[in-house]
Amino acid sequence: MSSSTHQEQYSHQEQYNILARVLNKMYQVEYSKENWELLYKPLMHNLFLQYIPEKARILDLGCGSGQLANHLIKSGYQVTGIDISDQFLVYARQNAPGGEFIQGDLRDIEYSPTFNGIFSKGALMVMMSLEKLEDVLSIVYGALLDNGIFLFDVRREETVKSWGTSLADAEIKTLTIEDDYIWICRSTYDPEKKIMHNFFTVFELVNEQWLRADTNFQGKVFSTEEIKTSLEKVGFTKIEIYQEGKDLGFDGVMDRSIFVCRKPAIVSV
Structure with missing residues (x-):
């Protein structure tokens, strides 16, 4: 990245706003x-x-x-x-x-x-x-x-069983790199609880600064x-x-x- 990465902590709402903006761009393509x-x-x-x-x-x-x-x-x-x-x-x-x-x-x-x-x-x-x-x-x-x-x-379930059980061995499900954003999704699965986690890391270029958001969504x-x-x-x-x-x-x-x-x-x- 040619621009600096903004290191400040963002509120949950601000992070979700970054995710929403980037997903809107991705869905325009999908x-x-x-x-x-x-x-x-x-x-x-x-x-x-x-x-x-x-x-x-x-x-x-x-x-x-x-x-x-x-x-x-x-x-x-x-x-x-x-x-x-x-x-x-x-x-x-x-x-x-x-x-x-x-x-x-x-x-x-x-x-x-x-x-x-x-x-x-x-x-x-x-x-x-x-x-x-x-x-x-x-x-x-x-x-x-x-x-x-x-x-x-x-x-x-037969497909998510191959996902890692911890973030250290999580499977990268999605990696999208564009000029103004980067989207990374890593996924894990707990076979005992039958719970999956999707860990999202998103970088977005706004006003020549790279903003970062991290969040985790889980599902059964x-x-x-x-x-x-x-x-x-x-x-x-x-x-x-x-x-x-x-x-x-x-x-x-x-x-x-x-x-x-x-x-x-x-x-x-």
């Missing part, structure tokens, strides 16, 4: 128009959009900086996004001005049946117990209209059978499970399972 057309649009159509009406109402749980929501809005859907980060929502409102964005925890959603479809990319992984996961699944079920579709992803790994049983417990039916690489044709090593399930229509007698 969810670019080209990637949407070639990858995400076909995937969303095959697993989700084909089962809901045109111009349907969609809820994006953990919407981040809103790039996926924006593509759906441009495709004619009415999108509401929820995220716990106020800084992410600043970017979401800029990136997807046609959407509605609400700050809140996934467990605090209060909707009567409203949405034709609900999806979540990565957000359910932070539920640290099966009870908390079931709480969210129950809330999602209640927010869906009859025949509504829920799409979400989780880590697969549940078995496919545990998740399927929880979905059935709250009422979901027609549960389909896919592996990113094996079933969906993603290139490279993919470590997530994707669940697609339906809220059945209640038949009046």
